[in-house]
Amino acid sequence: VKPQISFTDKTEKITGYLQTEKIGQKIIMLAAIDSTNSELRRRASMEDEGTVILCEQQTGGRGRMGRTWISPKGKGIWMSILLKPELPPADIPQITIIGAAAVTVALEKNEPDLADKISVKWPNDVLLNDRKICGILTEMQIRGNRVQSVVLGIGLNLYLEEDDFPQGLVEQATSLLIETGKHTDREIVTAEILNNFEILYKSFIAKESIEDSLEVCRRNSAVIGRKVILDEHGLRQEAEVIDLGPKGELVVRLQDESVVSIVSGEISLRRTANSGMELKKEP
Numbered sequence: 001v002k003p004q005i006s007f008t009d010k011t012e013k014i015t016g017y018l019q020t021e022k023i024g025q026k027i028i029m030l031a032a033i034d035s036t037n038s039e040l041r042r043r044a045s046m047e048d049e050g051t052v053i054l055c056e057q058q059t060g061g062r063g064r065m066g067r068t069w070i071s072p073k074g075k076g077i078w079m080s081i082l083l084k085p086e087l088p089p090a091d092i093p094q095i096t097i098i099g100a101a102a103v104t105v106a107l108e109k110n111e112p113d114l115a116d117k118i119s120v121k122w123p124n125d126v127l128l129n130d131r132k133i134c135g136i137l138t139e140m141q142i143r144g145n146r147v148q149s150v151v152l153g154i155g156l157n158l159y160l161e162e163d164d165f166p167q168g169l170v171e172q173a174t175s176l177l178i179e180t181g182k183h184t185d186r187e188i189v190t191a192e193i194l195n196n197f198e199i200l201y202k203s204f205i206a207k208e209s210i211e212d213s214l215e216v217c218r219r220n221s222a223v224i225g226r227k228v229i230l231d232e233h234g235l236r237q238e239a240e241v242i243d244l245g246p247k248g249e250l251v252v253r254l255q256d257e258s259v260v261s262i263v264s265g266e267i268s269l270r271r272t273a274n275s276g277m278e279l280k281k282e283p
């Protein structure tokens with residue numbers, strides 16, 4: 001039986017490993033909440049940039065487009081970071097790439113033996129051994145054409161076991177425990193993510209470019225150089241992923257040799273029996 005550690009102790013432990021000026025300087029830790037993204041959004045106008053909400057369990061964890069994010073009690077990092085960048089709305093999706101890069105660097109550092117098994121699946125997943133271990137959800141509040149706040153949500157599976165995933169997901173998803181057999185320290189990994197996020201986010205604001213995050217995502221890309229099927233509203237065509245563009249777009253070469261950038265939209269990778277990978281763009 002593990003001793004119960006209080007929320008204050010956990011928060012202090014994270015703080016002890018933090019090397020940030022802003023990100024995580026205030027941490028709100030909750031036992032259970034519908035979604036840390038929803039809660040931080042509700043509190044956004046009262047909190048400063050860098051405020052973080054963490055919880056043990058999400059009862060309504062969300063993915064993109066109304067999808068569910070499985071967030072069982074005590075088994076992962078269910079976290080949201082509040083940002084207030086002075087940027088146009090069109091630039092905000094780049095923050096997802098920064099989040100993915102921050103998680104990747106934190107995992108590489110924490111699990112050096114697994115470093116070459118960690119990959120980034122455009123635009124918002126981090127994979128370990130080709131299975132999803134982390135998902136990122138960036139949401140913004142806009143008034144007029146001004147961004148009032150951005151909430152960056154990170155879900156990272158630490159101690160989930162196969163039974164924790166619903167049927168159908170277990171083949172595609174994983175956790176650090178499943179992959180390593182080890183009980184990684186959650187508070188240290190949390191602090192590492194926040195430390196790396198601040199470095200990459202500051203660089204983005206200073207350079208007006210996510211180049212440092214792109215370097216991480218390119219180096220670890222699960223899709224660059226791969227033949228995929230691009231499926232746009234049922235129109236399927238083969239494509240080869242060439243690169244990530246300067247704002248994190250997916251650059252693909254189509255069969256007629258034309259090169260196009262995919263800025264947004266829903267892209268998902270699927271493994272198929274014969275072709276290896278499939279890239280699906282849903283309406």
Ligand code: BT5
Nearest residue numbers: 035036037061062063064067069070079135136153155173
């Ligand atoms: C995501 O969406 O991957 C974004 C997930 C963001 C979760 C964090 S947790 C803290 C914060 N608060 C929230 O409410 N959300 C954020 P998407 O690309 O749409 O992927 C969702 C899909 O991933 C689901 O439909 C499942 O197939 C799969 N999935 C659900 N839970 C998972 C888990 N724990 N691990 C791996 N895959 C999962």
